[in-house]
Amino acid sequence: MVVARHRPTKAIIDTAAITENIKNERSRLGQDTALFAVVKANGYGHGAVETAQAAAKGGAAGFCVATIDEGIELREAGIHAPILLLGVVGVQDIPLLASYDFSFPVASQAWLQEAENYLAEVSLERPLKAHIKVDTGMGRIGFLDAKAVAEAAKWLDQHTAFEWEGIFTHFSTADQADTAYWQQQHLFFQEVLSTLPHLPRYVHTSNSATALWHEQAVGNMIRYGVAMYGLNPSGHDLEAPISLKPALSLVSALIQVKLLEKGSGISYGETYITPQQEWIGTVPIGYADGWLRKMQGFSVLVEGEYCEIVGRVCMDQLMIRLPREMSVGTKVTLIGENHGKCITMQDVADQLDTIHYEVTCTLSARIPREYKS
Numbered sequence: 254m255v256v257a258r259h260r261p262t263k264a265i266i267d268t269a270a271i272t273e274n275i276k277n278e279r280s281r282l283g284q285d286t287a288l289f290a291v292v293k294a295n296g297y298g299h300g301a302v303e304t305a306q307a308a309a310k311g312g313a314a315g316f317c318v319a320t321i322d323e324g325i326e327l328r329e330a331g332i333h334a335p336i337l338l339l340g341v342v343g344v345q346d347i348p349l350l351a352s353y354d355f356s357f358p359v360a361s362q363a364w365l366q367e368a369e370n371y372l373a374e375v376s377l378e379r380p381l382k383a384h385i386k387v388d389t390g391m392g393r394i395g396f397l398d399a400k401a402v403a404e405a406a407k408w409l410d411q412h413t414a415f416e417w418e419g420i421f422t423h424f425s426t427a428d429q430a431d432t433a434y435w436q437q438q439h440l441f442f443q444e445v446l447s448t449l450p451h452l453p454r455y456v457h458t459s460n461s462a463t464a465l466w467h468e469q470a471v472g473n474m475i476r477y478g479v480a481m482y483g484l485n486p487s488g489h490d491l492e493a494p495i496s497l498k499p500a501l502s503l504v505s506a507l508i509q510v511k512l513l514e515k516g517s518g519i520s521y522g523e524t525y526i527t528p529q530q531e532w533i534g535t536v537p538i539g540y541a542d543g544w545l546r547k548m549q550g551f552s553v554l555v556e557g558e559y560c561e562i563v564g565r566v567c568m569d570q571l572m573i574r575l576p577r578e579m580s581v582g583t584k585v586t587l588i589g590e591n592h593g594k595c596i597t598m599q600d601v602a603d604q605l606d607t608i609h610y611e612v613t614c615t616l617s618a619r620i621p622r623e624y625k626s
């Protein structure tokens with residue numbers, strides 16, 4: 254998709270906020286605990302390379318991404334710090350793991366077997382940095398029992414093509430007030446660790462929520478994601494122990510303003526009909542930008558006033574009801590601050606019945622990202 258640069262709609266990313274969010278969490282960690290900034294999915298929609306650079310300034314020692322291609326993007330931008338892939342990779346891509354120096358999860362014995370067969374045919378420029386993934390209750394990827402983990406560890410120790418660099422797990426309820434299931438996962442992971450003859454360099458368990466609310470269990474590395482962008486991982490549920498400064502605002506401008514007579518239909522299906530004479534403004538953003546049709550009825554900010562989105566959101570444009578005549582070119586804030594008022598990512602998520610993670614990832618590639626520090 255092309256980036257629509259010749260349009261007033263843009264996401265403004267405050268890189269200083271990201272640096273500050275990282276610094277604040279970094280200062281709560283011990284000196285020997287590394288913070289890896291999670292910049293998968295284009296930095297949760299904020300831009301992977303720019304947010305990685307901002308995170309590095311705040312003390313991030315490494316980065317996590319979901320896929321090989323996301324890792325390659327960082328390497329091609331000149332980032333030499335450690336990069337951990339979070340998803341399972343196919344053995345046919347082993348040469349890329351070595352050449353780009355990626356760390357990666359090992360999640361099953363079958364994978365190790367396949368890798369052994371594959372490695373009989375190729376030689377690599379450096380050892381493969383494996384992190385054993387333990388599934389302690391997420392039900393996603395990883396070894397399910399201590400015996401299998403111990404066998405995998407032994408296997409890695411015996412195979413010189415591999416360096417056993419890490420062991421980790423992932424919690425499914427760290428963002429909730431009820432900690433019973435979290436405790437169960439935590440105890441299981443401790444039990445698994447206790448059966449191993451030695452531990453690798455990195456032992457890690459923490460996404461943002463575990464880092465914020467279960468700091469007793471971080472191991473010596475954290476995978477810090479959504480909170481680095483200034484968003485509270487629990488949504489409304491738990492208060493964060495540190496201030497989180499949102500990094501992204503979404504702005505546009507009025508491209509047409511008109512006075513419509515009472516009884517005028519607005520947008521497809523004329524789902525809104527002006528109940529009286531009204532000033533209506535048009536804004537160049539729509540569902541192709543990730544501003545979804547469910548946003549009908551929500552408000553945006555213009556000159557510090559909440560203006561309702563009236564009628565259906567179109568692919569590229571939407572209409573809002575203005576309190577008075579306003580000039581074409583007037584700034585419209587869809588997310589962020591405007592004249593002392595604020596629309597948060599959480600407000601948008603609430604309107605869409607989802608979590609803010611999904612909102613940031615849904616803002617499409619058509620919206621240019623502009624960086625300010």
Ligand SMILES: *Cc1c(COP(=O)(O)O)cnc(C)c1O
Pocket residue numbers: 291293339423459460461462476477478479480486
């Ligand atoms: C995405 C992800 C994270 C980061 O999660 P946040 O909630 O954004 O902090 C950490 N670990 C794994 C395995 C992930 O997939």
